[in-house]
Amino acid sequence: MSKFKQTLGILAATALLGGPAMAEELTIGLASEPTSMDPHFHNLGPNNAMSRHIFDRLILQDERQQLIPGLATEWYPIDDLTWEFKLRQGVTYHDGSPFNADDIVCSFNRAPDVPNSPSSFGIYTKGKTVVRIDDFTIHIKTPRPYPLMANDVSTIVIVSSDSGCDATTAAFNDGSAAIGTGPFKFVSYSPGDSIVVERNDDYWGEAPIWSKVTFKPLKSGPTRLAALLAGDVDIIEGVPTTDITMLAKNAEVSLSQGVSNRVIYLHLDHDRADSPFVKANGGGAIDNPLRKLEVRQAISMAINRDAIVDQVMEGVAIKAGQLLPDGFFGVSDKLAPVGYDPEGAKALLAQAGVGDGFELTIHGPNDRYINDAKIAEAIGQMLTRIGIKTQVETMPRSIYFKRASRGGPDDTPEFSFILVGWGAGSGEASSPLKSLIHTYDREAGFGASNRGRYSVAAVDALIEEALATVDDEERAALLAQATEMAINDVAIIPLHYQVNTWAAKKGLKYIARTDEYTLAIGVIKE
């Protein structure tokens, strides 16, 4: 009898452990919810991460944002203005229809042109002409030499010319058009509640280990954490920094951390002689001291980056000396984070003729970056210590970004000294250089986020030269050189690189990604 019971127990145990359906289901708690299942509707992180599951791109980005083959097996420039892409053969869509070059042509047409899109993929398809050569070869032509071709192409999702290219966003949302070639198939989408996908057993690459994945949007940090601890979800992204120490001691939880492509930095008003939030002591007008190199250097030296990383960020950040962390394409190996030196800073202020200091207001968001408001407060105190009496004003991002970008007269930036972050979506240094450092130029599309209106012709020339240099090694050197010039001129003041934290239940691990995406294929069993 007891033997029978034992056997029964073992049988039950094996059934529980070995039951494939149970063991292979995964539930992920997301901090931000995708706004659509249409992969071309909204060009923003959460949507682009979600579309990685159901769809493919010609070129994929790995966890370090290095480019790896997707639906294209190889790509290379055949002349200055033409890139050739060889397509993967034998790939089928989830509905069984075959993949070929027609899909590429129509996907590149659809991507920039979805009705009501709040942020389109036009910035990546602009100026490119896709030509079908044969079923498995395409050419992409540009009017000028264009080295970032592969980076741009890695953002465009490929949908089927039969079912996807003419479909509306609503058809993707109800699933009838959500047919891709990706590692997972669409099952259901319920906004605000859940997104469910199941394994595509015919996937051309390595099939995922998860048979079914459920994504749950859990925007509130404590709720997300509670859901993990209660076992509602298996893994969460965006672990609140205040809880990381507690979780590290919890034997039931496994943490994964990785540096992101996001630098947190300060932008200063380089442009206006009378800057609205810079005042002389007592509140009078002053010739904008932020335009003097010594003053900018002094501000950078007055900031104790170690203290910010250790105390405000609780150790979960890496202090920054340039625009992107080490290891990314085009970063400089000559730049190090500026050391903390309040005495040296005071001496520089005296040298610049503002030894008695001045009054400044730092503006920042309070719900956008990890601990953003606390960082702004810490910087306010540090600058006040060297004599720059700094007021701190933080606000919700819904108000902040509009004012910071175009809140002033004639759509100019409203503030003088701001805290912002920049994530390099392309995973290389031209992204921050052309948007933050290059002179604001509406026609050419440069400097769109240059909220300090920094403008130095020599730096601009280097950036433009890099963007026309197809040779990787030469381009990397030019980007590094442009970065060095801008950072030595204190165009912006880098503070730290954000480190992202994922928490999973014991036995699972997440392969941390620099682009901050949470992908089911990145969740592995330990």
Add this chain to the structure above:
Amino acid sequence: MTVFIIRRLLQAALVVLLMSLIVFFGVNVIGDPIDMLINPEADQAEIERAIKALGLDRPIGEQYLFFLKGVATGDFGRSFIFGEPALKLILHHMPATVELALTALILAILIGIPLGLFAGLYPDHPVSRAIMAGSILGFSLPTFWVGLMMIILFAVVLGWLPATGRGDTAVFLGIKSSAFTRDGLSHLAMPALNLALLKISLVIRLTRAGAREAMHQDYIKFARAKGLRTRRVIGVHLLKNIMIPVVTVLGLEFGNLLAFSVVTESIFAWPGMGKLLIESLLQLDRPVVVAYLMIIVVVFVIINLAVDILYSILDPRVRLREQGT
């Protein structure tokens, strides 16, 4: 009565119009969602295209007129964020909220009335004192704190109930609800109780006060003198008479439960309208916010009307008429 209802509806239409005007311009003053929606890598041309795509390049007055024109044909505009019609989004989130609010309301009645009655009939009993002390706690503890404590206790420490979200749904009598499945009920229990807590306390206090007052009324004394059983005296005569204030208050509170269960829905990640509203507000998704509030005004008007009609049925002395006419 028909005149009464028509006049009420006309008043409601005016309120809805005024409210839409205030909200439309109010949200516009705060800003627009472009900077949150656009990919940071976007260049100036793309930012301008997006502003245009959402119709934000036109003067605000023109945008409002365009909106009114749409409303006249039943189109409340498209969500800036989801690109879907605002009305469709709200209706999609509505069943979850109705389910939660109804469950909370039922809990408030099932728990609140018996406890309140007991406390009213035996005011000096130690249990009554405990009930009243409990109701004070129910009033004064903030909902979000109680919610978090419930999650920590029942989900994290004891592991009895799931912490977040809505469970499986099933269709019963043509209604699709998560209250018909075991999984659904386990998800529903905590948020419903959290939402009901305040209402339970309210019902306890109302019932107790009503019962204490009615106990000394002549009709109760007469019923007792007539030799009716206690159960009948309390269950029929007393209860029926103290229900009027309870029904009035619960009616209005039900509107509140429907419209503003924002805190509970956020804490428990309940995919309802309240969560949609707060997220839309944070992201300045003006079409959804305006449409939502317009619908809520209509719901409140209907509930008020229903309460008035119910009132006149419960108490024949009440006549439906406008004041002063």
